[in-house]
Every structure is written in structure tokens, then in C-alpha cells.
Amino acid sequence: MSRIGRKPVPIPAGVKVTIDGSHIEVKGPRGELSRTFHPDMAIALNDGELSVSRPSDVREHRALHGLTRALLANMVTGVTEGFRKALVVEGVGYRADLTGQVLLLYLGYSHPIRVDAPAGITFSADPKARTITVEGADREQVGQIAAIIRKLRPPEPYKGKGIRYQGEIIRRKAGKAGKVA
Numbered sequence: 001m002s003r004i005g006r007k008p009v010p011i012p013a014g015v016k017v018t019i020d021g022s023h024i025e026v027k028g029p030r031g032e033l034s035r036t037f038h039p040d041m042a043i044a045l046n047d048g049e050l051s052v053s054r055p056s057d058v059r060e061h062r063a064l065h066g067l068t069r070a071l072l073a074n075m076v077t078g079v080t081e082g083f084r085k086a087l088v089v090e091g092v093g094y095r096a097d098l099t100g101q102v103l104l105l106y107l108g109y110s111h112p113i114r115v116d117a118p119a120g121i122t123f124s125a126d127p128k129a130r131t132i133t134v135e136g137a138d139r140e141q142v143g144q145i146a147a148i149i150r151k152l153r154p155p156e157p158y159k160g161k162g163i164r165y166q167g168e169i170i171r172r173k174a175g176k177a178g179k180v181a
Contacts, residue, residue: 084142103117
């Protein structure tokens with residue numbers, strides 16, 4: 001059995017789960033999420049816990065078992081606590097401003113880059129600390145938006161300028177002056 005797949009997902013108070021075949025809807029204080037899972041996976045709601053079972057030990061079913069449970073746990077966590085990714089803007093003249101729900105990034109290009117927040121995602125920018133925070137209920141969407149923002153100006157290895165995840169370590173290169181004959 002999958003170690004992750006066999007663990008039940010506890011449903012906290014204030015969260016409502018609706019199961020319609022392989023389509024699951026989770027509603028909570030931070031929003032609502034819905035997803036359609038593989039029809040072979042059996043999802044059941046018993047005593048305030050979601051459990052996932054698989055029909056056989058075929059390789060595909062073993063892989064889907066843990067995946068389905070992890071996605072369900074992320075949905076429950078998302079509607080109760082939410083997810084966040086923090087990005088750090090480094091570089092002379094690089095900055096991020098927030099106007100409404102539009103993020104304006106000044107990254108050394110001839111124009112500011114405008115990033116609109118999709119539904120369910122909120123941005124916050126701290127100009128003093130040069131940080132951008134992406135928050136939302138859907139873990140996949142939060143990570144994707146953070147990756148899109150980071151891709152606008154990835155950190156470079158010589159001076160470390162660009163946008164990086166908070167806590168990300170950039171391997172630095174010595175450059176021309178570092179070469180010794």
C-alpha cells in the first residue's frame with residue numbers, strides 16, 4: 001500500500017466536502033475548490049475524514065493512489081489556511097509596486113511589466129523589503145503564478161540580480177577577475 005495514499009485526510013470544522021462520483025468540491029472559509037479525479041480511485045467520506053482506495057495493485061493505480069490523496073489534502077489545506085509563495089527582488093533599480101490587484105514590476109527593461117492577479121490569487125508587495133507575496137487557496141495556481149513572475153527576470157549567477165524565491169540559494173560565479181593564471 002502507498003504510505004501516503006492510505007492515510008486519511010482529516011476534515012476540519014467549517015469545511016464542507018461534496019463527492020459526486022469522481023468530482024470533488026471542497027468549500028471552506030478561504031474559498032472553494034473543485035477537481036475531477038481519475039474514475040478508478042474510490043474516494044469516501046467517513047467520520048469527518050476523506051479516504052482514498054484503489055481497485056488493484058497495478059502500477060498506474062499505485063501511482064494514482066498517493067497522488068489523489070495528496071491533491072485532496074492540498075484542497076482541504078487550501079480552503080482552511082491557504083498557500084503562499086514569497087519572492088525577493090534584488091538589483092539596483094529593480095522594484096515591485098502594487099496598484100489595486102495589479103503588480104507592476106520594474107526590472108531593468110524599458111517599460112514596467114504588468115502582472116494581473118487571476119481569480120483566487122492575491123498579491124502583496126513590500127517596497128522596503130523588496131518582497132512579493134503570492135497567496136491563494138489553490139496550491140498549484142499559487143506556484144504557477146510565482147514561477148511566471150520569477151521567469152520575468154531570473155536571478156543571474158554573477159551579481160545575483162533578478163527575482164528569486166525567498167530562501168533560494170543562487171550559486172555565484174567568480175567572473176573574469178576571478179580567473180587566476
